[in-house]
Amino acid sequence: MQDPLLLEEIERDPVLKAFLGERLSERCIAVQPQAVEDVVKRLQTLGHMPRVLE
Amino acid sequence: MSETFTIKECLRGYTTEALGEVCASRQLAVANRDSRIRALEKVLRDPLHIDQSIKSLRDSALRALKLVDWRGRMRVVDLVSVPGLYGAKDALEQVESLVREGLLLALPEQNSGAFSISHIRQSVTNGVASPTVCVPEGIARRLPSPPLLDVEIPESGEPATPPKPATITQATTEFLETLRIIEGLMPRVTGTGTLHKTDAARAYEMAREAGLSRESMDISLAMALQLGCVAPRDGRFVTTAAANEWASGGRPQRMRALFEAYLASEALPDIILFFPMLFETLEKHLQPGTQRRTYHKLLAAEILKAQKPGIWYSTAVFVEAIRRLDPNVLFLQEPWRAIQASVRGPGTEWRPQAWQAHEKRLFTWMIRSLLAGMGIVELTDDGALFRITELGRYVLGQGEAPAAVQDEHHDALVVQPDFEIIAYLDRCPPDLRRKLDMFCERVRGGMATTYRLTQESVYHGIRTGLDIDRLIQLLERSSTKTLPSNVLTQFEVWKSKLSAITIRRSCQVVECVSAAHARETAPTLADSVRLGERYLLVVGEAPEDCAVVDYTHALPPALEQEEGLRLHASWEDTNLFLRSRLEEIGQVEITGPASGMTVSLNRARVKTEEDAALLVAQIEALSKGPLAARYRLALRAWAGEAGEARSKTATIVRFDDPDTCDAILEVPRIEKQIAGRLGLYALVVRQGSLVAFKRILREHGITMGKADDIADPEPPETWAPRWVEYHSMEDSESPARPETRREQEEKETPALVPLPSYPPRIMREILEEAIEGRHPVLINYQSTWSARPATRQLNPVALDITGSSPSVSGHCQQHGGARSFKLARIVGIRLLEDETF
Numbered sequence: 001m002q003d004p005l006l007l008e009e010i011e012r013d014p015v016l017k018a019f020l021g022e023r024l025s026e027r028c029i030a031v032q033p034q035a036v037e038d039v040v041k042r043l044q045t046l047g048h049m050p051r052v053l054e
Numbered sequence: 055m056s057e058t059f060t061i062k063e064c065l066r067g068y069t070t071e072a073l074g075e076v077c078a079s080r081q082l083a084v085a086n087r088d089s090r091i092r093a094l095e096k097v098l099r100d101p102l103h104i105d106q107s108i109k110s111l112r113d114s115a116l117r118a119l120k121l122v123d124w125r126g127r128m129r130v131v132d133l134v135s136v137p138g139l140y141g142a143k144d145a146l147e148q149v150e151s152l153v154r155e156g157l158l159l160a161l162p163e164q165n166s167g168a169f170s171i172s173h174i175r176q177s178v179t180n181g182v183a184s185p186t187v188c189v190p191e192g193i194a195r196r197l198p199s200p201p202l203l204d205v206e207i208p209e210s211g212e213p214a215t216p217p218k219p220a221t222i223t224q225a226t227t228e229f230l231e232t233l234r235i236i237e238g239l240m241p242r243v244t245g246t247g248t249l250h251k252t253d254a255a256r257a258y259e260m261a262r263e264a265g266l267s268r269e270s271m272d273i274s275l276a277m278a279l280q281l282g283c284v285a286p287r288d289g290r291f292v293t294t295a296a297a298n299e300w301a302s303g304g305r306p307q308r309m310r311a312l313f314e315a316y317l318a319s320e321a322l323p324d325i326i327l328f329f330p331m332l333f334e335t336l337e338k339h340l341q342p343g344t345q346r347r348t349y350h351k352l353l354a355a356e357i358l359k360a361q362k363p364g365i366w367y368s369t370a371v372f373v374e375a376i377r378r379l380d381p382n383v384l385f386l387q388e389p390w391r392a393i394q395a396s397v398r399g400p401g402t403e404w405r406p407q408a409w410q411a412h413e414k415r416l417f418t419w420m421i422r423s424l425l426a427g428m429g430i431v432e433l434t435d436d437g438a439l440f441r442i443t444e445l446g447r448y449v450l451g452q453g454e455a456p457a458a459v460q461d462e463h464h465d466a467l468v469v470q471p472d473f474e475i476i477a478y479l480d481r482c483p484p485d486l487r488r489k490l491d492m493f494c495e496r497v498r499g500g501m502a503t504t505y506r507l508t509q510e511s512v513y514h515g516i517r518t519g520l521d522i523d524r525l526i527q528l529l530e531r532s533s534t535k536t537l538p539s540n541v542l543t544q545f546e547v548w549k550s551k552l553s554a555i556t557i558r559r560s561c562q563v564v565e566c567v568s569a570a571h572a573r574e575t576a577p578t579l580a581d582s583v584r585l586g587e588r589y590l591l592v593v594g595e596a597p598e599d600c601a602v603v604d605y606t607h608a609l610p611p612a613l614e615q616e617e618g619l620r621l622h623a624s625w626e627d628t629n630l631f632l633r634s635r636l637e638e639i640g641q642v643e644i645t646g647p648a649s650g651m652t653v654s655l656n657r658a659r660v661k662t663e664e665d666a667a668l669l670v671a672q673i674e675a676l677s678k679g680p681l682a683a684r685y686r687l688a689l690r691a692w693a694g695e696a697g698e699a700r701s702k703t704a705t706i707v708r709f710d711d712p713d714t715c716d717a718i719l720e721v722p723r724i725e726k727q728i729a730g731r732l733g734l735y736a737l738v739v740r741q742g743s744l745v746a747f748k749r750i751l752r753e754h755g756i757t758m759g760k761a762d763d764i765a766d767p768e769p770p771e772t773w774a775p776r777w778v779e780y781h782s783m784e785d786s787e788s789p790a791r792p793e794t795r796r797e798q799e800e801k802e803t804p805a806l807v808p809l810p811s812y813p814p815r816i817m818r819e820i821l822e823e824a825i826e827g828r829h830p831v832l833i834n835y836q837s838t839w840s841a842r843p844a845t846r847q848l849n850p851v852a853l854d855i856t857g858s859s860p861s862v863s864g865h866c867q868q869h870g871g872a873r874s875f876k877l878a879r880i881v882g883i884r885l886l887e888d889e890t891f
Contacts, residue, residue: 002554010555018816021605021630024563025586030605030630034882035810036557043555049513049548050555 001027015042059161061098061190065091067162072170076156098156099192107155108196114142115152116200122158123189123197125345130174131184132344138353138380139345141203149187150174158187202360205375210366213434223305224427225274225312226484230301231264232274234491236284237293237518243286249275252889264499269327273424276321277312289807295519301488306448306455308484309428313449316424317355320347324424328416329384335394339385350383354420358430359450363442370438373417377409384413469529471538473507486532492518493525507541512548522549564590564600567648575600605630609811609881611678619655619688621673626650631811632676638813639672655685657692664855666693671814671860674878686858705739706732707747708764714756721750736764807845809834809882814860817877820885821862824850828890830867834882835875843881844868849891865891 001007004026010016011029019039021030031039036052043050065073073090077083080097084090097103108116117140122128130149137145152158153171160169169185177184189197239260241253249257261271278284283297300308320342326333340347357375361367376383385391386405395408422437430446433439447453466481477490479501493515494505516522526545530537566572569587575597576584583591589603596602612627621639623632625648633651636642640656660666666689674681690696709715712734718724719731727743727750739747748758809832812820824831831850836843850864859876866873 001556006554017634018812019810020634022633023586024589024630025584028585028589030563031557032631032810033559033606034808036559038810038884039557044510044513047509048555049509049516049551050557051552052517052557052559054559 003027010043013042013046059188061095061159062091063162064159064188064190065094067160067169069168069170075154075171079154080156094156098159098190101192101196104193104196107157108193108198111157113201113204114140115148115157116197117141117203118145118148118152119157119189119193119197120200121345122187123194127161127186127188128345129184129186131178132346133187134178136345136349136353136380138203138376138383139349139356140200141205141379146175146178153187157189157193159190160185160187203356203379205357205360205379207357207361207367207371207375210368210371210439212366213439215435217432217434223309223429225424225429226305226308227479228266228270228427229274229277229312230484230487230491231261231266232271232278233283233293233297233488234496235260235264235271236275236278236291237492240290240292242290247286249291269323272321272323272326273316276319276323277315279321280315280319281311293518298485298488298520302485304455305429306445309430309445310449313355313428313430317348317351322347324351324416324420325384328412328419331396332391332394332412335390336384339388350416351420353380353383354417355450358425358442358446359452361442363444363447363453366434366439366441368438369418369421369433369440372421372440373414376417377413381405381409384416386413465534466532467529467534469533469537469541471540473541473544475505475507475529477503477505479503482532486528489515489520489525489528492520507544509548509551516552522552558591562592562596563603563605564592564596565603566590566600571599603630609635609676611676613653613673613677614679615677615682615685616652619685620652621677621685622650622652623676624650627678635672635676635813638815639669655688660689660692663690663693663695666690666695667855667857667860668814668818668877670858671876671878674859674876675814675881704729705741705744706736706764707739707758708736708761711735718751718754721754724750806834806843807832807882807884809845809884811882814877817880817883818853818855818860820883821850821853824885825853827887830886830889830891832884832886833875833880836879836881838879846875847886848873848875 001010007023007027007029011020011023016039019032019035019042021032023029040050040052068076070087070090073087073094076094077090080094080103082090082093082097084093111119118133121136121139122133134145134149137143140148142148149158150171153160153174160173163169163183163185173185176182235257239253239257241257242250244250248254258268258271261268266274275284278293278297281296281300282294283300284291285294286292300311303311322333322337322340325336325340329336345352353376357372357379381387386409391408392404395404395412421431421440422433425431425446426433426437426440428446428449429443430449431440432443442450444453444456448455466478466483466486468476470476474497475490475494477487479487482490490503490505493512494507495511497504497506512522512525515525522545526537526542563585566575566588572584572588572590576582576590579590579592579597581593585591590600609631610627610629612623612629612632613621614623616622623636628650633642633644636651636653638659639653640659641654643652643654644650645652655669660669669689670681670686673685687696709718715731715735715737718737719728727740727747729738729740732738751758821831823829828849831848832845833848834843834845846869847867848862848864849867850862852863854861854863854874859878861874861876862880863872863874865871
């Protein structure tokens, strides 16, 4: 994340919470690899435009 | 020459007699088998001999050699069944002659020394295994380009009113529409590589809305797959970067690519269109991988190549030329074709009738619709005459590309402040149309197509690999006036949103022992990035003194049971997702970086019986072994389901086997003496009833002795399964032979679809939503009898949370019947919101 506050907001989301793992830093968190598309979909619903890098 | 066999290896597969025949044709007087092989090998490598042989070849023989060389190798039966492509009168004789001269070599089959020249004719006439032939490498290198087919179609006179040249080729529009549909729908692919039935219906509906026929979409999709513009990924068809490359090419290159893809594609949408009733049988005789599969298309193209550009020809005469060259192009001469066609006419009358009804219509359509749509031919208004265009000449491989028409138009678009874009299709090059299709929502189709820019549409375009800056430049370049300022501002907002969150896939993360270790290691690794205190994002090899963080498995079994109501996961078994899952179970303790995690069950988390059942499922899903009964007991007790323990002084009578116990309980009115059963072997006698009970036993031939120890000799774990088995309470899927079953399941297990993992609590919500909305779900289920999870599609109908093992029941598509699945064993789940059952 560019902004640590954004990460906190995302962590509070009940849908996203299920896909998230441990925080690696204040701006980085682990995401279930099988759930990347679900995370993207939810973030889109919340108005974000996440970039996905292979 | 084949990559696998040398000339010598091929010749060793010949009989001595066959070698003799080849030597005789080359006038080599050699008697000994090995000497024959050596002599022939020398001749077939000698350029002078090769050139001399090629010079003496007929045109049809040269074309046949080129055809075999182009394919690498061909079965004889396949080669002789496509005589039109090389224009041979007697294809079989021609192949025999080429083999006899050594210009075609038979590849060694399983039986060494078994190939003889007579085998060629036998294999074709008797239908026995056909030899495979190839052109030796030295000969292939020296083959000149063969002359075009000798098929001259009489010229027709000039039409009264020549047609106007089209600015947009129909094929381009159809191809772009098909790409747009695939992109928007991402339809599922079946095991045979075709569109999933439900998604196909939706795709055809979208095609119809865009003014595209079902057949046109099928043909465009076949070409897109052949060109690699569409490819299957994760069980769905998606567009690839090749689609953008195709769109950005010049018109001649685009059309040539489409036409070549049409010729090479083994999909048969054109055959389905004109032979709907015969298709299944026809397809059996058009085996994939054989030349027969694409023969009808190639034959038409070869005949067309032989005609002059700019000259008007009759479409009917062109079709007749195909029939003259090979009336059997689609098995017209085979008896089964008559039966399949259900022809009732007398004698051989059915053949011309069938040709008129099917083949003629197919080839007429090819000229009037397909080739005209690609701009390869021009048609008169009634379609009776056609002529090959300059573009067509290039597409057919017969000339240079015509001078490219200016593709970029500066006034193709109008971008409005309300984010609508009007695109004038006659001025839009395909590259621009493709980008608009990817970046915008289409509001209305037609020559002045209206698009709308939205955050979703722009994001979709970005995800397909395009750059937002390039889109802005393209819009600016193609717009009639400068872009509205509010649109440009919104683009800046989207750009900033795009840089706010980045998800990296398939990256390698390592964990260091301490923050100091991470600080020291990071500078030693090129391109590494430090994440927090102890993690590093690395490229390439992970350093030896760091642990690679495996997050590919969302939650592997990690918990081991400890004393009391605690469970422990060692450091080796933990991963980045375990902690959050354990926090749902109870209090998590972490004493140090490498000490793992310990979770203690928490009474406050259990309010109802359902909470207890879901927590049991959660713990079972994460446990390495079977869960000890005390954990279940505690959770049930906290939910108020266990009831109180009661004490009583009782007389207990123990029997040697459970059958006796059962039999005694069946004695009429025994309940007056018996208070209940205790385990498998013991009965509790009512106070003051022992004498009466002894009497009943005596009546049944049982004497009673006195013993101090009446406890069960083994723990309940030992006898309980016997009890269950005895009472046939085990479900019907109990493993009679676990190993065999496991092996069988492994063979049958389909590919695993990656699905997100959820705790049972959320899984329950998903399943409830699925049951309510009648949506199917995809689950990755770890069965007891399988080594690995398998993906199943389930139509869920009931969720049981009240039992000891929460489960979902429904119709399993893989098993084709009703099944129950424990929530604890579901390792991944996805709701298929777009489908209902």
